[in-house]
Amino acid sequence: MKNLKTFIFVIMFSLFFTIGYAQTDTTIYMEEILVTAKADQNINKTNINGKVLEIENPHDGGAMFKNQVGFGVEKRGNYGMEPVLRGFKYSQLNVQIDGGVHSANACPNRMDPAISQISPEEIKKIEVIKGPYNVRFGSALGGVINIVSNRPSRIDNHLVSGSVNAGYQSNGGNFYSNAFAQIVGEKFDFSLNAGYKEYGNYKSGSGQEIASSFTRWGYTLKAGANIKENQRLQFTLRQSSARDVLYAGLPMDGDHDNSTIASLDYGVRNLSESIFMLKAKVYGSFVDHEMSNLSRPASRFTHAISPVQAQVYGGRTELGINMSSKDVVFVGVDYKHIAKQGHRDRTVYENPCNPGQIFPIPNVFQDKTWQDSKKNDLGVFFENKFEITSSLEWMAALRLDIISFAINDPADDFKAQYNGEITPDTRIDPTLTTSLTWYLNKDINVQWAVARAMRSPDLSELFINHLSIGLDAYEYLGNPNLKSEVNYQSDIRIEKNWKNVSVYGDVYYSLLQNYITAKLDTSIHKKYMACKPPAGTKVFQNIDKAFMTGFEAGVEVSFLKHFIYSLGAAYTYAQNVSWDEPLSEIPPFAVNTNVAYKTKKINANIHARIVSEQDRISTSFKESITPGFTVMDFYLTYSPWEFVDVNVSVTNMFDVNYVEHLSRPYKAMDTQSLYYEPGRSFNIGAKFMF
Secondary structure: OHHHHHHHHHHHHHHHHHHOOOOOOOOOOOOOOOOOOHHHHOOEEEEEEHHHHHHHOOOOOHHHHOOOOOEEEEEOOOOOOEEEEOOEOHHHEEEEEOOOEOOOOOOOOOOOOHHHHOOHHHEEEEEEEEOOOOOOOOOOOOEEEEEEEOOOOOEOOEOEEEEEEEEEEOOOOEEEEEEEEEEEOOOEEEEEEEEEEEEOOEEOOOOOEEOOOEEEEEEEEEEEEEEEOOEEEEEEEEEEEEEEEOOOOOOOEEEEEEEEEEEEEEEEEOOOOOEEEEEEEEEEEEEEEEEEOOOOHHHHOEEEEEEEEEEEEEEEEEEEEEEEOOEEEEEEEEEEEEEEEEEEEEEEEEOOOOOOOEEEEEEEEEEEOOOOEEEEEEEEEEEEEEEEEOOEEEEEEEEEEEEEEEEOOOOHHHHHHOOOOOOOOOEEEEEEEEEEEEEEEOOEEEEEEEEEEEEOOOHHHHHOEEEOOOOOOOEEEOOOOOOOEEEEEEEEEEEEEOOOEEEEEEEEEEEEEEEEEEEEEOOOOOOOOOOOOOOOEEEEEEEEEEEEEEEEEEEEEEEOOOEEEEEEEEEEEEEEOOOOEEOOOOOOOEEEEEEEEEOOOEEEEEEEEEEOOEOOOOHHHOOOOEOOEEEEEEEEEEEEEOOEEEEEEEEOOOOOOOOOOOEOOOOOOOOOOOOOOOOOEEEEEEEEEO
């Protein structure tokens, strides 16, 4: 906590010392990672905007991706869900906030992924790069997701403006609210966004009550100063807290999850005739998480409480250089430090292997969760964009990551397992990518991209010590001898636009070497509950070869002046070649279709999601076949006046009882069940703007 206070003080002091020198307005943006060059409109595609999120009103950071083509959502509870892009997940995806701010989960079961630290209500848009085709914002094996939050912007030349909104959802008795206020002057700007949510247990389509309740509040403060016409300084502070979160798909529930993220950005444009941009960012992320089993049946035998923490410190700086009118170079450096600590306190009252044997004095144990582990990543990058002809553009980029690890408080049995050799060697991971974009005419373009990218193991894969963190009930053991994953990937994307019709298609292939997975080792006995099945321990290891291939395609048609019809489909085929079985946790074939009616006052949508059965499952991870389903939702926004929006929706209109393939089944609950999705819900909300 002392480090956190010091970090925030330094950032705030720097900001407000500079505000006094602000002179004029600027249009330097700190949050985005995608530029407006025409070559970036294909594979580098912004495909989720804030208006869509406002209409669908997702309650959680991960839930925002549920209706997006090419995405699945991994669900352990109704809070803290995570996106899966094609078949890439967790640290295979580079998830960041506002163009380079990173956070890390403190919970080894990922109750608190980075994307849960931001509220959907404060999001302007989500930038998505599918594939490892960007080197400027960190290493990315499978893609980049940049969550862009709202920044202060003047509305109708008003110095002060804002909004207040609230709503209710019938399934679960859910209440949500949010308030936003901003002051935007010529010399400075300031904004504050705050929200509160209280969600109950929902009912599935069959009427089954699903353990899913949570309470969350949070706020985000942004303050900026325009030092000169071409310079901007901006400070952001984001804090959130979740309480009493039920995770039916995990062996524990979340007692609290507190996070603080602070960042300071500096940007300059047009430094000289050749240097058109300089950006610098420093940030810190602090997560304090506690979970327990006190509401689970196992608490009869053992009370388990696990306080854990995670910190991320980092920064980046980048130059944009015009080599010529047709040649642009980006060069820069970034750094990220991840540290995790924590333990699990167990108080054993009754012998679970011999029920009825009560200990007169409870046995007390403390298990090392993260073993005080750390990871450092220093990256340097270079990207060149060159216009070969007016219809052909070429991009080439290189990134080098220098990565080191530390484990400062190892458990004795972990050291013994690896004969004391538990600190991985420092490694250098290169990433190379290139692409060509052809503009055959103003309405059709083709892009071909190839890349070789690497991902170093994360701290759980290296250092976790006999904890149940997987799909199945096995204990998992980290492996400090893991190699970095390698992805050789290629995408071909085609887009065609007519007056009222646009279509696109993207086909990709990914060859994965040293893919990190976990394999059962029956020679390593369970450390906890050894008398209970399953026997053995799963150990993280590299496999020689795996691959993913698939496609995304879509069409959008405007007709009858106010109507828009859209259709999108995605499929991924993924195979563990070394084990001759499918890779685990791969989204099934899915189709999203939508009919919208839009006028100045009315925005109505009927959305359908059609998902096929997923029968390509990994037996090594005890996956089960998931039936297909079709779900329809209705959304309506009515604006009777410019300052009022009324939102009405019916989700899961036909009360379908279904389960997502990526949802974890119940674990360590009173009953065994799949984690069914919510049944029909009637929802209403209102937003007032001033």
